[in-house]
Amino acid sequence: MNFKDITGQEEVKNTLTQALKQNHLAHALLIRSDDGGAGLSVAIAFANFMLCPNRSETDACGECDTCSKTKKLIHPDFHFVLPYKSLSEKDDDQGKAEMMSQWRSLISENIYPTLRNWASHAEIETKQISISVKESRRILYNVSLKPFEAEKKIIFIWLPELLGIEAANALLKVLEEPNQRTQFLLVAHDYEKILPTILSRTQLVSVRRFTETEISNALIKDFGTEPEKAEQIARLAEGNMNAAKDLVHGMPDNNLALFQNWFRLCYGQKMVDLVFLSEEFQNMGKEPQKNLLQFGLSMLRESLIWNYGNADQIRLTVEEKSFMANFSKVIQANKVDKISHWINESYYQIERNVNPKMVFLDLSIQISKIIKA
Ligand SMILES: [Zn+2]
Incomplete structure (x- = not known):
């Protein structure tokens, strides 16, 4: 992966490439972003940048032999330590190979994976996922090796917050004795859960949303x-x-039209039509249902800004604005709170697989009452 494959994020790309150029790079970086944020891909692209012998000022070349290996995540000096299911002594090597092949296929599909994406891709229960002590010991072993091809080897640890105490202590040992041939890249979300002793030995790089x-x-x-x-x-x-x-x-093209029609029926208290509409919503499927509700919440938020805020802060398309002109007259601030509450409730019910037709019908009745109150 190259930096150019990641949209925007120029500040952090710049910070990292400049730090390397000026020899200011700490031996262990902790790169932090939200779950599903850009931290992981920024770190992989930076590893590629460090390893590429033909890099420019700002990016790896993307074409040399090294880049072709890092792109496939098979470079021998690029070591991954990942949260995974626990493996028995016997399956260890085979398990690690399997893990890496699943990891490569995940990253080739999605460069911003969440922990949940990884767990479902590798078919692991989220609560059973962790970085094992054995993995940590493997770090010790890898650090002791000379780099095969590059000047430095890179030890890439995804989600150090999932290290158990024993595993964290093993890692701490190597972080305490930096060597010139190893660069650590730790990529975290739940920064607060990392042991302070580990934090104190890393340099923090935050990647914004x-x-x-x-x-x-x-x-x-x-x-x-x-x-x-x-x-x-x-x-x-x-x-x-x-x-x-x-x-x-997951988002239907016509969220605005759906939402507009739905609110019009609620406003007119057209119960029979609302029953049919709930059936229609039921047939859309779960993701589009959740998206429609999210869309509704965002419309309600925007209506507050429309009525009380600064016009510059309005983030609506032309079509949405023309809808908002009427919508914001009907839905005053006290109603926004109440309706948002019911939409949130419905969202959780849909997530928990409650019958969508009933959820939408109940919600429609609540909205009708609130509008007319
Ligand atoms: Zn290259």
Whole structure:
């Protein structure tokens, strides 16, 4: 992976490449972002940058033999330590090989995976996932080796917060005795759960969320999403590219039309029509149902800004604005709170597989009551 494969995030790319150039790089970096954020891919691209002998000022060449190996995550000096299921002594080597092949296939599909994505890809229960003591001992062994091809080898630890105490102590040992031939890259989400003794031996690099513009540009470029829809999704994704990509696949093109029609029926208390509409929602499937509810929440939030905020802060498409002009007159602030509460409730019920027709019908009745109150 190259830096250019990651949309935006210029500040952190710059910080890292400059630190390397000026020899200011600590022997262990802790790169931190949200779950599903850009931290993981930034770290992989930086490893590629460090290993590439033909790199430019700003990126790996992407074409040399080294780049072709790092791209496939098979470079012999690029070691991965990952949370995984616990393996018996006997399955250890085979298990590690299996883990790496699952990891390679995950990253080739998704460069912003969440822990949950990894667990489901590798078919592990999330609660059984951890970095084992054996993995930590393997770090000790790898550190003792000379690099095979590069000047330095890279030990890449994804989610050090999932190290058990014993495993963390093994890691601590190597972090305490840095050697010139090893670069540690730790990539974390739950930064607070990492042992302070480990934190104190690393240099922190924070990777921010994506901006809405970065997300909508990436969606237009990678998926050919229509600009208006890309903007809508970027707003819902709240800086998370992974969530945005899920929304591309799960979001009906006509969320606004659906929502508009639904609210019109609630406003008119058209109960018979609402029963039919709930059936229609039921047939959409779970992800689109959740997305419609999320869309509703974002419309309610925007209506507050519309009524009380600064017009510059309005983040709506042209079509949405024309809807909002009427919507915001009907839905005053006290109603926004109440309706948002019921939409949130419904969202959790849908997640828990409660019958969607009943959920949407109940919700419609609540909304009708609140609007008319
Ligand atoms: Zn290269």
